[in-house]
Amino acid sequence: MIGILIRRLFSALPILLMVSLITFGMIHLIPGDPASAIAGLSATPEQIANIRHDLGLDQSLPNQLLRWYVNLLHGDLGRSLLMGQSVMQVTLLRLPVTIALSAYALVITLTLGLLSGIVAALRQNTWVDQASMMFAMLGISVPNFYLGLLMIILFAVELGWLPTGGYVPLTSDPLGWLITSTMPAVSLALLLTGLLARITRSTMLEVLRQDYVRTARAKGLPRHKVVFKHALANAMIPITTVVGIIVSLLISGSVVTETLFSIPGMGQLLTQAVLNRDYPMVQGGLLITTGLLVLVNIGVDVIYALLDPRVRYDAA
Amino acid sequence: MPPDTTLTLTIEALDDDVPLRRHNPAWLALVRLAHHRLFVTGLVLFGIVALVAVLAPWIAPVDPNKLAMRAKFLPPSAEHLFGTDNFGRSLWSRVVWGARLSMFIGAAVVAINAVFGTLIGAAAGYFRRLDNVVMRVNDALMAFPAVLLAIGVTSVLGPSVNDVIIALGVVYTPRTARIVRASVIVLREMDYVQAARAAGAGDFRILRKHILPNAMAPLIVQLSFLFAYAVLTEATLSFLGVGAVPPTPTWGNIMAEGRQYMIDAPWIITIPGAALMITVLGLNLLGDGLRDVLDPRLRVQQ
Numbered sequence: 129m130i131g132i133l134i135r136r137l138f139s140a141l142p143i144l145l146m147v148s149l150i151t152f153g154m155i156h157l158i159p160g161d162p163a164s165a166i167a168g169l170s171a172t173p174e175q176i177a178n179i180r181h182d183l184g185l186d187q188s189l190p191n192q193l194l195r196w197y198v199n200l201l202h203g204d205l206g207r208s209l210l211m212g213q214s215v216m217q218v219t220l221l222r223l224p225v226t227i228a229l230s231a232y233a234l235v236i237t238l239t240l241g242l243l244s245g246i247v248a249a250l251r252q253n254t255w256v257d258q259a260s261m262m263f264a265m266l267g268i269s270v271p272n273f274y275l276g277l278l279m280i281i282l283f284a285v286e287l288g289w290l291p292t293g294g295y296v297p298l299t300s301d302p303l304g305w306l307i308t309s310t311m312p313a314v315s316l317a318l319l320l321t322g323l324l325a326r327i328t329r330s331t332m333l334e335v336l337r338q339d340y341v342r343t344a345r346a347k348g349l350p351r352h353k354v355v356f357k358h359a360l361a362n363a364m365i366p367i368t369t370v371v372g373i374i375v376s377l378l379i380s381g382s383v384v385t386e387t388l389f390s391i392p393g394m395g396q397l398l399t400q401a402v403l404n405r406d407y408p409m410v411q412g413g414l415l416i417t418t419g420l421l422v423l424v425n426i427g428v429d430v431i432y433a434l435l436d437p438r439v440r441y442d443a444a
Numbered sequence: 445m446p447p448d449t450t451l452t453l454t455i456e457a458l459d460d461d462v463p464l465r466r467h468n469p470a471w472l473a474l475v476r477l478a479h480h481r482l483f484v485t486g487l488v489l490f491g492i493v494a495l496v497a498v499l500a501p502w503i504a505p506v507d508p509n510k511l512a513m514r515a516k517f518l519p520p521s522a523e524h525l526f527g528t529d530n531f532g533r534s535l536w537s538r539v540v541w542g543a544r545l546s547m548f549i550g551a552a553v554v555a556i557n558a559v560f561g562t563l564i565g566a567a568a569g570y571f572r573r574l575d576n577v578v579m580r581v582n583d584a585l586m587a588f589p590a591v592l593l594a595i596g597v598t599s600v601l602g603p604s605v606n607d608v609i610i611a612l613g614v615v616y617t618p619r620t621a622r623i624v625r626a627s628v629i630v631l632r633e634m635d636y637v638q639a640a641r642a643a644g645a646g647d648f649r650i651l652r653k654h655i656l657p658n659a660m661a662p663l664i665v666q667l668s669f670l671f672a673y674a675v676l677t678e679a680t681l682s683f684l685g686v687g688a689v690p691p692t693p694t695w696g697n698i699m700a701e702g703r704q705y706m707i708d709a710p711w712i713i714t715i716p717g718a719a720l721m722i723t724v725l726g727l728n729l730l731g732d733g734l735r736d737v738l739d740p741r742l743r744v745q746q
Contacts, residue, residue, distance in 0.1 A: 146584030157600045265732075269725035271676055273683050274717035277699070277706060285707050380591035384680050398592060402599040402686050414596050418588045425587075 205412035215412035226393035236317035245328025267322025276315035293390040372428040483733020489726030497547035504540035508693040538693040553674035556613035557620040565624025582618040627659035661738040672727035
């Protein structure tokens with residue numbers, strides 16, 4: 129297992145290198161002079177020169193690239209222009225918030241998505257199947273911020289059951305966290321639940337038609353044993369690969385969910401950074417988030433290899 | 445009538461070179477799509493939005509940015525079909541013109557993907573030496589979460605409709621290219637392609653005549669879902685305030701502005717949100733139908 133992990137980490141290096149190169153290059157794609165664009169219209173020439181110097185834009189491109197990677201290896205992603213703190217520091221403060229919210233949404237997604245997908249497959253072409261697939265279709269079609277807004281109107285404003293937004297850290301008040309995070313997590317999870325339910329259903333239908341399932345049924349095993357031990361165990365293999373995609377979509381979705389519910393996570397941080405032209409923050413935030421996602425995908429791959437003995441990354 | 449005449453006629457009919465409609469694969473696909481209930485539902489939903497978008501200048505002649513401070517926050521009525529917003533602007537006009545922008549942006553992103561996704565995917569899939577380099581960049585772009593990359597690119601380019609289109613193109617073209625590449629890699633090794641090569645056909649002729657036509661089905665399916673993602677992501681960007689600048693009437697902008705008034709004037713949010721949902725739902729149903737009919741490999745068993 130350690131072998132697989134190490135091999136996968138190595139094979140991810142080119143992607144990480146390319147991702148960091150793209151984030152480095154971003155700032156140079158700003159039309160015109162990046163420094164004056166960042167400084168804004170009312171900036172004095174000195175201010176522009178300062179920004180140019182701070183961001184190293186006064187050096188040659190190879191030097192900038194060298195500096196970028198040397199700093200990167202030291203975990204230094206520069207300073208946020210807006211907050212003055214180091215990008216790494218701010219990110220490490222905000223990241224746990226997003227991770228906690230995403231984990232909550234992931235739990236909802238896995239529970240509801242797998243369950244409804246399995247039930248739909250077992251009751252194929254009945255009203256249960258049709259209802260859960262209709263629900264899944266709606267799930268993948270309702271924009272999560274629209275759902276969030278509707279939930280705020282219904283549960284916070286009309287019924288007064290849950291707060292409209294705000295955030296309580298999980299570590300200081302777990303119950304408070306649960307109360308403030310439930311609406312964001314549910315609105316975030318719906319799309320992915322629909323996605324997972326659809327994939328689970330079609331995978332289960334495929335597996336249920338296999339000979340080994342028929343054999344298991346024929347030898348008189350009880351239905352639940354066949355479904356869970358024979359069918360689901362095999363269906364989990366393709367489903368696992370989807371989890372990596374789901375986590376990426378969760379992070380995408382959390383950008384707008386955090387803004388909507390005023391949750392101080394990575395998504396809100398990046399949106400504010402973009403609105404304020406805080407490019408070091410945008411670059412650093414993008415790089416760290418994407419790097420973590422690559423690691424998550426490696427984790428998924430390793431689980432995949434563990435689930436399916438046929439998969440071995442010897443060639444990689 | 446002697447019996448042999450009928451026989452001759454039958455043989456003649458069979459030998460006839462005029463292609464029979466029911467043997468034409470495109471016609472067959474159309475017939476099957478017409479019988480696919482969900483596809484037809486999706487087509488109707490999407491068709492309504494597309495029609496509204498095309499007819500915007502005639503059905504919503506009031507300028508979507510025209511202020512009327514004395515007619516603020518009017519609820520939907522016969523006079524103001526969708527009510528008015530915090531500046532007294534006609535929400536009907538704003539939502540209708542928003543449909544036009546959404547459709548324009550969606551169509552533009554689909555066009556970018558159809559052209560560049562096909563070119564990049566075909567090049568990477570067919571020419572082995574290009575594959576490694578192209579796919580490395582492709583995979584790196586796909587590693588970014590879609591919305592994050594989109595806001596990153598708009599932060600660099602700027603907040604206009606064109607910049608949003610470019611950003612969405614950058615985010616989604618790698619995904620399209622990957623799908624085209626996957627088909628091309630399989631088709632490249634097919635016997636009929638080898639035969640064409642043996643017969644002396646050049647690379648570009650093989651790609652154009654033999655490979656790409658057969659790689660179209662998954663591409664078309666992908667593009668219909670992509671239209672939905674593009675519309676959705678554009679709305680998300682506007683809602684966050686990093687898309688087309690207000691007061692441009694995009695659905696996301698309308699909803700972002702309506703957010704502070706959602707308790708007293710919920711229609712400012714619910715109506716554009718519903719329009720967005722109908723569009724995305726229509727496109728998703730459309731995509732499902734196309735996949736069922738065109739791309740049986742991926743078919744969800746009925």
